[in-house]
Amino acid sequence: MIEVRNLSKRHGGTLAVDRLSFTVRPGRVTAFLGPNGAGKTTTLRMILGLARPDAGQALINGRPYAALPEPLRRVGALPAAGGAHRGRRARDHVRWLALTHGIPRARVAEVMELTGAAAFARRRAGALSLGMGQRLGLAAALLGDPEVLVLDEPGNGLDPEGIRWLRGLLRGLAAEGRTVLVSSHLMAETALTADHVLVLAGGRLLADTSTRDLAGGGGAAELEESFFRLTASARGGTAPGPGARGGEPA
Numbered sequence: 001m002i003e004v005r006n007l008s009k010r011h012g013g014t015l016a017v018d019r020l021s022f023t024v025r026p027g028r029v030t031a032f033l034g035p036n037g038a039g040k041t042t043t044l045r046m047i048l049g050l051a052r053p054d055a056g057q058a059l060i061n062g063r064p065y066a067a068l069p070e071p072l073r074r075v076g077a078l079p080a081a082g083g084a085h086r087g088r089r090a091r092d093h094v095r096w097l098a099l100t101h102g103i104p105r106a107r108v109a110e111v112m113e114l115t116g117a118a119a120f121a122r123r124r125a126g127a128l129s130l131g132m133g134q135r136l137g138l139a140a141a142l143l144g145d146p147e148v149l150v151l152d153e154p155g156n157g158l159d160p161e162g163i164r165w166l167r168g169l170l171r172g173l174a175a176e177g178r179t180v181l182v183s184s185h186l187m188a189e190t191a192l193t194a195d196h197v198l199v200l201a202g203g204r205l206l207a208d209t210s211t212r213d214l215a216g217g218g219g220a221a222e223l224e225e226s227f228f229r230l231t232a233s234a235r236g237g238t239a240p241g242p243g244a245r246g247g248e249p250a
């Protein structure tokens with residue numbers, strides 16, 4: 001479970017995150033949606049202890065990330081803090097992570113196979129394509145078999161097979177009872193993958209509801225329409241209608 005309570009963060013003159021509160025529950029895929037600059041990455045970085053909140057707090061299973069014992073075994077993150085050194089081979093990067101976190105070497109082969117990173121295991125990180133880099137990042141995120149996944153645009157750069165694979169992976173992880181928070185700009189993919197959606201704009205929460213509800217029981221096209229309606233005010237259009245901020249009690 002991830003709990004965000006009254007979280008705020010200013011970058012210079014920009015209020016990137018504005019008194020944000022939500023809960024990400026286990027057993028489902030939660031999509032984190034919002035236009036460019038909405039504050040998604042800033043929020044995810046605060047959840048992962050990579051940025052310090054100006055106010056409020058973000059807790060993972062009741063503790064700030066920095067206070068988690070064996071964080072790599074609790075939380076899988078993408079992008080991870082300190083990505084692969086450009087000169088290091090893909091497999092060596094994951095081996096090094098395993099070694100420094102007391103994770104058995106056999107697990108390295110497992111996650112390399114699972115993510116398709118085995119296909120370019122001997123390439124240097126600096127020579128990987130965008131999608132290969134994402135697969136390597138996902139291998140690192142999954143290494144510790146974590147119960148919480150925090151992934152910033154994991155589909156970025158993946159090919160169609162990779163997107164489909166990612167969808168199955170995320171749904172499988174949620175079905176195992178894990179907490180899965182994924183930021184995305186892809187409405188069609190969100191409609192297929194996510195059970196629940198959080199919509200952010202201007203650092204504030206506009207919706208915290210089931211994907212089905214936001215899509216009005218429809219599919220990807222309806223979800224996209226609802227997203228545009230909801231975020232219109234943030235883009236200088238009309239304000240969202242009543243009941244947009246819905247969902248369930250905290």
Ligand SMILES: Nc1ncnc2c1ncn2[C@@H]1O[C@H](COP(=O)(O)OP(=O)(O)OP(=O)(O)O)[C@@H](O)[C@H]1O
Nearest residue numbers: 011012014016034035036037038039040041042043
């Ligand atoms: N390091 C920084 N310095 C200054 N401003 C920043 C910094 N990081 C983010 N911002 C600003 O904070 C706001 C939120 O940015 P953030 O990256 O969190 O949004 P986002 O929802 O992840 O956007 P995108 O969808 O484009 O990735 C934006 O106005 C951005 O310009």
